[in-house]
Amino acid sequence: MESLAPHLLATLQGHANDVRQGIIRSLLAAGSGHSAGSLDMADVFTAFYFHLLRHDPKNPDWEERDRLLLSCGHIAPVRYSAMAYAGYFPVDELLTLRKFGTRLQGHPERISLPGLETTSGPLGEGLAQGTGMALGAKMDGADWRVYVVTSDGEHQCGLHWEAMMTAAKFKLDNLTCVVDRNFIQIDGSTEDVMPLEPLADKYRAFNWEVFTCDGNDIGAFIATVERAKAVRGKPQVVIANTVPGKGVSFMEHDYLWHGKPPKADEADVALRELLAAREAIGASNRG
Amino acid sequence: MANASVADSAAAAMQLVDYRDPAAIVQIPTRNGFGAGLVEAGRRDEKVIAICADLAESTRMEPFKAAFPDRYIEIGVAEQMIVAMAAGLAAAGKVPFIASYAMFNPGRSWEQVRTTLALNQTNVKIAGAHAGVSVGPDGATHQAVEDIAIMRVIPNMIVVVPCDSVQTKKATLAVAERFGPTYLRFARAESAVITTDGTPFEIGKAQTFRDGTDVAIVACGILVYNALIAAEQLAAEGIECRVVNNHTIKPMDEPAIVAAARDCGAVVTVEEHQVHGGMGSRVAEILAAHHPVPIEFIGVQDRFGQSGTPVELVEEYGMGVTAIVAAVKRALGRKK
Ligand SMILES: Cc1ncc(C[n+]2csc(CCOP(=O)(O)OP(=O)(O)O)c2C)c(N)n1
Numbered sequence: 001m002e003s004l005a006p007h008l009l010a011t012l013q014g015h016a017n018d019v020r021q022g023i024i025r026s027l028l029a030a031g032s033g034h035s036a037g038s039l040d041m042a043d044v045f046t047a048f049y050f051h052l053l054r055h056d057p058k059n060p061d062w063e064e065r066d067r068l069l070l071s072c073g074h075i076a077p078v079r080y081s082a083m084a085y086a087g088y089f090p091v092d093e094l095l096t097l098r099k100f101g102t103r104l105q106g107h108p109e110r111i112s113l114p115g116l117e118t119t120s121g122p123l124g125e126g127l128a129q130g131t132g133m134a135l136g137a138k139m140d141g142a143d144w145r146v147y148v149v150t151s152d153g154e155h156q157c158g159l160h161w162e163a164m165m166t167a168a169k170f171k172l173d174n175l176t177c178v179v180d181r182n183f184i185q186i187d188g189s190t191e192d193v194m195p196l197e198p199l200a201d202k203y204r205a206f207n208w209e210v211f212t213c214d215g216n217d218i219g220a221f222i223a224t225v226e227r228a229k230a231v232r233g234k235p236q237v238v239i240a241n242t243v244p245g246k247g248v249s250f251m252e253h254d255y256l257w258h259g260k261p262p263k264a265d266e267a268d269v270a271l272r273e274l275l276a277a278r279e280a281i282g283a284s285n286r287g
Numbered sequence: 288m289a290n291a292s293v294a295d296s297a298a299a300a301m302q303l304v305d306y307r308d309p310a311a312i313v314q315i316p317t318r319n320g321f322g323a324g325l326v327e328a329g330r331r332d333e334k335v336i337a338i339c340a341d342l343a344e345s346t347r348m349e350p351f352k353a354a355f356p357d358r359y360i361e362i363g364v365a366e367q368m369i370v371a372m373a374a375g376l377a378a379a380g381k382v383p384f385i386a387s388y389a390m391f392n393p394g395r396s397w398e399q400v401r402t403t404l405a406l407n408q409t410n411v412k413i414a415g416a417h418a419g420v421s422v423g424p425d426g427a428t429h430q431a432v433e434d435i436a437i438m439r440v441i442p443n444m445i446v447v448v449p450c451d452s453v454q455t456k457k458a459t460l461a462v463a464e465r466f467g468p469t470y471l472r473f474a475r476a477e478s479a480v481i482t483t484d485g486t487p488f489e490i491g492k493a494q495t496f497r498d499g500t501d502v503a504i505v506a507c508g509i510l511v512y513n514a515l516i517a518a519e520q521l522a523a524e525g526i527e528c529r530v531v532n533n534h535t536i537k538p539m540d541e542p543a544i545v546a547a548a549r550d551c552g553a554v555v556t557v558e559e560h561q562v563h564g565g566m567g568s569r570v571a572e573i574l575a576a577h578h579p580v581p582i583e584f585i586g587v588q589d590r591f592g593q594s595g596t597p598v599e600l601v602e603e604y605g606m607g608v609t610a611i612v613a614a615v616k617r618a619l620g621r622k623k
Pocket residue numbers: 034036037038072074075121122123124151152153154182184185186258340341342364366387391395
């Protein structure tokens with residue numbers, strides 16, 4: 001797989017920067033919600049919505065679309081923001097996040113907003129549904145793919161492992177699971193709460209093809225997913241190593257930002273940092 | 288207000304806060320009472336242990352964790368595990384309290400609760416946090432409004448829904464002392480404190496918080512306050528309501544429910560839960576068998592919750608004071 005052309009990479013990085021700004025603005029407006037995981041998955045969701053997915057924002061029910069499921073629904077802000085910037089709905093609507101009457105429910109509801117594929121928030125249920133979708137596609141000989149974004153914390157749910165066994169049994173090579181490996185959850189480090197390592201070995205033992213990459217490097221993530229897609233006869237997992245709170249210095253690596261929104265002054269600092277990062281992308285692209 | 292003194296004497300007997308005076312009301316989430324009660328239960332009995340599913344702060348298990356680190360177990364996002372493992376710990380002589388959001392425990396873990404706690408008769412206490420639509424902005428996926436129904440239908444379960452943070456502390460202590468699988472339900476939002484340290488509390492014993500004979504309002508949880516305020520508004524119109532704090536859903540205080548129906552001739556039930564299968568349904572079962580009277584049901588009317596502020600949602604789902612006043616008038620109109 002060739003690497004992305006530099007101008008294309010810079011464009012994607014610019015989109016990821018927009019997505020992060022959308023996350024900060026919507027969380028500030030909501031006054032509650034989940035910052036750390038949303039920010040750390042901005043590069044992955046940008047890669048999906050602006051490069052990897054076969055989709056049409058104006059026709060979210062298109063039968064031939066790839067299915068992107070968000071299993072860890074609490075990081076809905078990153079999905080909403082990426083969808084808005086990709087053209088699914090007006091960017092201004094991000095400011096209705098979590099408010100009474102909004103389509104952008106605190107946790108994603110399929111019936112509420114076109115393009116969500118499924119309802120989530122209760123953890124550990126995404127891969128099972130993705131397994132069902134991928135099996136359904138196989139039964140019909142359809143060529144769309146299923147991607148399921150999961151968090152490391154939700155690997156503590158038994159159902160996720162039931163889905164891992166099932167997907168391998170049915171050799172669902174049209175299914176790719178992405179793990180947001182940020183090593184945090186609510187009560188602290190995942191390894192303190194319930195040790196998950198060696199995670200890659202566990203997937204391998206369950207007959208999955210395993211890939212690992214830097215989930216905050218858009219180019220590396222895209223290249224890794226392209227390799228995963230080429231696998232035949234097995235489901236694949238991409239363990240995306242991410243920095244919780246990525247892009248906002250005072251949130252990075254701090255699990256206490258798991259379920260907290262920025263206050264007004266914090267959002268100001270965050271947006272200033274993101275605008276500076278945006279300038280840097282532009283400069284490197286010009287240079 | 289002809290019966291004002293009667294209403295006052297019930298409140299006095301129960302040693303309530305003067306709930307009619309907004310300045311006398313403090314707002315504290317019921318979950319805080321659980322946190323305080325659990326620490327006290329741990330002090331009184333070293334067999335009491337706490338197990339949490341990655342929600343120590345929001346379920347208020349954190350003070351117990353700080354006080355008794357050796358008796359605190361973190362299990363991660365594994366609500367089926369927490370139940371079955373607690374059954375094992377109970378079999379080994381512990382008194383486990385297990386905490387998550389009500390949506391996940393007992394929501395996700397229902398069959399484990401039925402088999403390993405209730406059928407198995409193990410002494411495990413489920414603390415269901417964030418019950419009701421008053422959870423707020425998290426939305427429908429996190430708003431448990433079916434949990435009373437799925438718990439009260441299981442034989443051997445004790446189901447307790449205290450009305451404020453002070454009562455939640457007492458309920459936590461009572462639950463710790465009484466053998467048996469138990470579900471204790473509480474809420475996320477701040478809510479009015481209406482009871483005091485002197486207010487009695489006994490599992491299975493409903494409490495008359497206000498006396499009256501026109502209509503009986505039978506309420507549980509944080510909406511008891513709305514019921515009392517509605518009763519005061521109705522009193523200004525000459526309608527005197529009895530307000531019953533029906534905190535124990537199972538075993539329900541049947542004599543108190545029948546007496547309320549007999550004395551008042553009409554009942555309004557109030558709960559932050561689906562009207563199908565909840566506390567009000569149990570009241571209806573009792574009255575259909577023993578003393579049929581008109582009943583109006585305040586609660587969620589067969590819908591899911593959504594994002595919003597607690598106040599917006601309590602109003603949207605017809606559980607505010609105005610809705611209770613209207614239900615009382617409907618019930619009154621149906622009286623023979
Ligand atoms: C079944 C279930 N149990 C509990 C919760 C509450 N909860 C929400 S996020 C979360 C932490 C999960 O860890 P992770 O997804 O890795 O968090 P992040 O990386 O976003 O901080 C928990 C326990 C839930 N949403 N679903």
